[in-house]
Amino acid sequence: MENTVAETLPESDVRFPIVLRGYDRRQVDEYVRGAEKRIDRHEKARRVAERRLAKAQVPAPRAGEPDEAAGLGRRIEKILQVAKTEAAEIKDQARKDSDELRAAAEKAVAEAEASRAEIERAAQREAQLIISRAEEQAAAIRAAHQEVLDRLGRIAVVVEEVREQYGTESESALEPEAADAEPSLA
Template sequence: MESMVSENEEATESDVRFPTVLRGYDRRQVDEYVRATEKRVERQEKARRAAERRIAKAQVPAPRTVESDQSRGLGRRIEKILAVAKAEAEEIKDQARKESERLVAAAEKTAVEAENAREQTERAAECEAQRIISRAEEEAVAIRTVHRAVMAELGQISHAVDELRDRFGGESKAEDSAEEEPEAASAVSTDGE
């Protein structure tokens, strides 16, 4: 008969927690999965203990008396019950072992799937970030090009304005001084009269 797991060991196993890491698993999903696994293992453990109790009860020593035909039949019956109980206990142990192996395999598969999903999400996020950066860089280049063109055009406009000012500003001074001279001449002639 296998030794039973103590209550302290059960408490320790049920308190298992996974550390939270930057690139780890979803803590809530892992905790839920572990709780479900613990419940299954607990049910299997209860069934195993019940089978062991049935075996222990069936192994009560027969009283030492003179065996009659009835007692021989009873002894054989008890032996059959013990054999059936042992077979049931072995079957329950096998089922518990298979269930735990299945649960471990499922947990490993879930972990691999979670890691793959995380990697895919990370790759998609990196691609999206790269696309956004590329678009921003293209827009920045376009803005710089437009800015240079606008600045060049403003320079040309400023230069043209300066030329026009020089051309028309100089003529306007000459016209102003020509207009002042006849007025001065008419003022002199009126004074001289």
């Protein structure tokens, strides 16, 4: 019934098994060695912490000596003031650049609008010219068509006159030929 005590257990949780004549000697010795090691580690950590604390502590300035922290504060204030000034200058320059870009963009938009309007006017003029030419060509085609119709009408009148005048003579002249051309049914 042997139990070993872990080094990580807090001292209040340590229990030793009871053996025939008290506690197990080997287990107690083991626990004591572990406890001594922990004490040594804590002692070393305490000394290191004390040295760090001693190094971190800054003595208060004596009367008549310049306050280094105050000088540091003034330097920081100057650095901050310079940074603020530079930031303001950068903002001003950015505003100027932004205004210039906006003005250039507005000018480009105005030029583009003027160009668009001019192109639109030119396109309207060209479209009107095309329409006018198309209307002129359509009128010329209509006139030519009408002239053809008029000629055909005159030709039809002439043909009718010729038919009336020569129609009876040509019919009688064509009749024997027409009779020859017809096949007999017998």
